[in-house]
Amino acid sequence: MNLLRASATIGAFTMGSRVTGFVRDMLMANFLGAGMAADAFFVAFKLPNLFRRLFAEGAFSAGFVPIFSNLLTREGRVAAQEFTEQALSVLAVTLLVLLAVFELAMPWFMYVLAPGFANDPVKFDLTVELTRITFPYLLCISLVSLMGGVLNSLGKFTAQAAAPVLLNLALVGVLIIFREHVAGNPHLLAWGVFAAGFLQLSGMTIACWRAGFRLRLRWPRLTPRVRELGRLMGPAVIGSGAAQISIAVDIIIASLLPTGAVSYLFYADRLVQLPLGVVGVAVGTALLPLLSRQVGAGDDKGAMHSLNRGMELVLLLSVPAAVALALCAQPIIQVLFERGEFTAQATRATAAALVAFSAGLPAFVLVKVLAPPFFARKDTRTPVIISVAALTLNIVLNLILMVPLQHVGLALATALSAWVNAGALALVLHRRGQLALDLKLRRSMLRGAVAVLAMAAALAVAVRGFAPLFEGSIMAQGLALACLVAAGGAVYGLGLQLLGVATIGGLKQLARGR
Numbered sequence: 223m224n225l226l227r228a229s230a231t232i233g234a235f236t237m238g239s240r241v242t243g244f245v246r247d248m249l250m251a252n253f254l255g256a257g258m259a260a261d262a263f264f265v266a267f268k269l270p271n272l273f274r275r276l277f278a279e280g281a282f283s284a285g286f287v288p289i290f291s292n293l294l295t296r297e298g299r300v301a302a303q304e305f306t307e308q309a310l311s312v313l314a315v316t317l318l319v320l321l322a323v324f325e326l327a328m329p330w331f332m333y334v335l336a337p338g339f340a341n342d343p344v345k346f347d348l349t350v351e352l353t354r355i356t357f358p359y360l361l362c363i364s365l366v367s368l369m370g371g372v373l374n375s376l377g378k379f380t381a382q383a384a385a386p387v388l389l390n391l392a393l394v395g396v397l398i399i400f401r402e403h404v405a406g407n408p409h410l411l412a413w414g415v416f417a418a419g420f421l422q423l424s425g426m427t428i429a430c431w432r433a434g435f436r437l438r439l440r441w442p443r444l445t446p447r448v449r450e451l452g453r454l455m456g457p458a459v460i461g462s463g464a465a466q467i468s469i470a471v472d473i474i475i476a477s478l479l480p481t482g483a484v485s486y487l488f489y490a491d492r493l494v495q496l497p498l499g500v501v502g503v504a505v506g507t508a509l510l511p512l513l514s515r516q517v518g519a520g521d522d523k524g525a526m527h528s529l530n531r532g533m534e535l536v537l538l539l540s541v542p543a544a545v546a547l548a549l550c551a552q553p554i555i556q557v558l559f560e561r562g563e564f565t566a567q568a569t570r571a572t573a574a575a576l577v578a579f580s581a582g583l584p585a586f587v588l589v590k591v592l593a594p595p596f597f598a599r600k601d602t603r604t605p606v607i608i609s610v611a612a613l614t615l616n617i618v619l620n621l622i623l624m625v626p627l628q629h630v631g632l633a634l635a636t637a638l639s640a641w642v643n644a645g646a647l648a649l650v651l652h653r654r655g656q657l658a659l660d661l662k663l664r665r666s667m668l669r670g671a672v673a674v675l676a677m678a679a680a681l682a683v684a685v686r687g688f689a690p691l692f693e694g695s696i697m698a699q700g701l702a703l704a705c706l707v708a709a710g711g712a713v714y715g716l717g718l719q720l721l722g723v724a725t726i727g728g729l730k731q732l733a734r735g736r
Contacts, residue, residue, distance in 0.1 A: 239383070240496040242390035247492050248558055249397040250411075253404045255563025256485035256572075258345050263408045264488045265336050265473060266352035267415060270360040285451045286371045288600055291514045293447075294375060303435055306372055309451055311442040313368060317361045328354050338477030348408070355412035362419030369426040372435055381429035385422045392418035472632050475620055482568065483629040489559060490575035490633065497543035498586050505532050505591055513598035526658065529595055529651075534663045536587045538723070542674050542714050544583035549681045550706055551576040553692050557703045561696070575633045582637025585644040592647035595656055604650055612643035666723050673717030680713040681706065 254260040286309060294302040324331060329350050332339065339346040370382030396414035397404055404410055430437055444452075476483040509532050516525040547554070551573040560569045596605050616639035623631025651657035684706050691702035717723075 239386040242387050246390045246393045251559035251564040252562035256482040256568040258481060259408045261484040262345055262349040263352055263411055264484050265349050266356045266412055269353050270357050287375055288514045289451060291375045292518055305447050307437055307440050308445050308448050310368055310437055311440045312448055315442045317364055321361055324357055325354055335473060336477040352412045356415045359415050359419040362423040366422050366426045369430050373429060373433060376433055378433055381426055385425060388421045389418040471617055471620060475624055475632060476629060479628055486571045486575050486629050489572045490579050493576055494579045494583055497540055505536050509594045513594050517598045530660045530663045532591045534666050536591050538670050540584045540587040542677055544580045545674055545678050546710050548577045548580040553703055557699045574630045578630050578633035578637055582640040585640035588644040595651055608643055608646040612639045615639045615642055669721040669723045673714050673721060676717045677710050677714040681710045684709050
């Protein structure tokens with residue numbers, strides 16, 4: 223498998239997802255703003271995604287992909303499909319039970335997740351209603367994640383990377399068709415999330431059929447391989463749980479802050495998710511099956527090389543992205559969101575949160591790359607311990623920073639704890655002899671830092687120069703932002719070329735797998 227090509231495929235479709243996601247968020251900002259309805263919907267939207275990341279993506283992939291890849295290599299497609307169908311059946315039954323429990327207990331659960339909303343009965347009841355509609359999305363998207371693990375192990379990354387586009391298109395459709403009613407009836411958006419889950423599941427089912435895997439639901443049985451999956455998932459669930467609990471803690475604390483805090487964090491996080499998804503998730507998704515095969519074949523040298531190239535790729539892309547987001551936070555938020563119900567005050571509050579989140583972007587991305595080496599060796603325990611430590615730090619920092627910095631303190635706490643998480647993962651891998659920074663990576667980081675400094679200087683000048691345009695029409699603002707992006711990208715790209723970090727010829731060779 224060519225890591226760059228696979229990462230580029232995932233990254234390209236993730237970029238499409240993020241672009242359609244920005245269109246969705248711009249429309250939501252216009253019609254919902256950052257008030258009560260927006261806060262209620264964003265909590266309802268985050269809850270199923272929180273559990274999806276807990277049970278389906280991180281934990282399930284960590285256990286499923288290594289077992290599936292080994293079965294496919296050693297015993298063939300029939301054994302791999304049998305295991306997949308067993309896992310699918312057990313996962314579906316587990317999720318149905320979880321869904322039933324949460325639908326019945328949603329009001330009580332909301333007292334835990336968003337206790338600050340209890341002071342406003344209208345806002346609290348609205349959040350409960352919206353969450354009951356969106357929560358079945360968890361069932362669909364979790365099964366989508368399983369099918370994505372199958373396709374990724376087969377070297378087919380397109381379908382899963384493209385699936386989020388369906389969610390965005392469904393919500394964009396709702397916002398456009400019912401634009402006059404959404405502000406007063408956010409239930410329409412919740413039903414859009416519900417429908418999108420079934421669209422995504424249908425698309426992934428068709429993709430599996432085309433790949434030769436016509437998956438069927440069996441009577442759920444705890445076979446030896448399913449038990450092995452459970453043993454591998456157990457620590458990973460705790461590890462993923464630490465990260466998701468961190469998100470839940472942010473929601474809980476944000477609900478105690480003035481109205482709008484949940485929305486400010488949501489909009490800022492969405493911007494950080496663009497480079498995180500395009501770079502970190504893409505490379506991490508491509509890296510896990512590659513490392514699983516290399517480790518399984520005893521190719522430790524190849525695994526070390528793949529990890530170095532993965533780190534080099536994500537750092538060269540995430541560090542300039544973090545600097546650019548921090549320097550251009552105000553104009554970015556203004557151009558993308560400031561219209562309709564989204565006020566200038568909301569722009570300032572969201573931009574401040576974006577600057578804080580940006581400080582942790584390289585760490586968020588590195589965690590996505592440094593976790594697969596553990597999972598490929600079926601070690602899900604170590605990342606758990608590190609994640610729990612980072613979670614504890616995040617909670618402590620939240621409580622310390624929320625008073626003086628309000629919602630910005632929550633974003634900053636998340637960024638700082640992410641750096642601790644990434645640093646600890648790298649340290650453990652290094653002590654085990656599974657990570658050593660090769661000469662190429664060290665040179666790339668040093669020279670890349672010079673290119674980032676040149677880009678930062680150019681952006682600082684450009685932001686001041688284009689300031690009058692950001693006070694003009696929407697078209698003038700959009701043109702100014704496009705020029706900022708183009709100028710920053712051009713300076714950084716030219717710097718990499720002149721410093722010999724990423725020449726055009728070298729990229730062509732890397733794309734061919736040399």
